[in-house]
Amino acid sequence: MFSKLKHAATTMSDREKLRRILQQQRATLTSEQTMVGSDTIELDQSRIGRLSRAEAMQDHEMSLEVRRRREAALKEIEHTLEHIDDEDYGLCDECGTAIAEGRLVLNPAARLCIDCATAHEQRNA
Numbered sequence: 183m184f185s186k187l188k189h190a191a192t193t194m195s196d197r198e199k200l201r202r203i204l205q206q207q208r209a210t211l212t213s214e215q216t217m218v219g220s221d222t223i224e225l226d227q228s229r230i231g232r233l234s235r236a237e238a239m240q241d242h243e244m245s246l247e248v249r250r251r252r253e254a255a256l257k258e259i260e261h262t263l264e265h266i267d268d269e270d271y272g273l274c275d276e277c278g279t280a281i282a283e284g285r286l287v288l289n290p291a292a293r294l295c296i297d298c299a300t301a302h303e304q305r306n307a
C-alpha cells in the first residue's frame with residue numbers, strides 16, 4: 183500500500199497557481215452570468231418583431247442551454263476550490279495516477295487523467 187502523498191504530483195505552489203486560475207475562471211463566469219441576466223429569461227419584444235416566434239424560441243432555448251452549462255461549470259469550479267487542498271487533488275478519479283500539470287493548468291477542475299478522459303470520449307462517441 184503506497185501512501186497517497188507519494189502520488190500527489192501537485193506541490194503547494196502548483197496548487198496556489200491552480201487556485202488562482204480557478205478564481206479567475208469563477209470571476210469570468212460569474213460576470214458573464216450577470217451580464218446575460220434577465221433579458222434571456224423574458225423574450226425581448228423588439229427582437230420578436232424581426233425574428234419569427236420559432237426563431238426567438240430557439241434563441242431563447244440556446245441561451246438557456248449556455249446558462250445551464252455555465253452554472254454546471256461554476257459548480258465544478260466551486261467543488262474544486264473546496265477540495266484543492268485535499269491530498270488526492272490532482273489524482274485521476276478512475277485510475278489514481280497523477281493528472282499532468284499541463285492538463286490541470288488548462289482545466290484545474292479536471293478529474294480524469296488524459297488516458298481515462300480519452301477512453302471516456304471514445305466510449306461516448
Ligand SMILES: [Zn+2]
Pocket residue numbers: 274275276277278279294295296297298299
Ligand atoms: Zn486515469
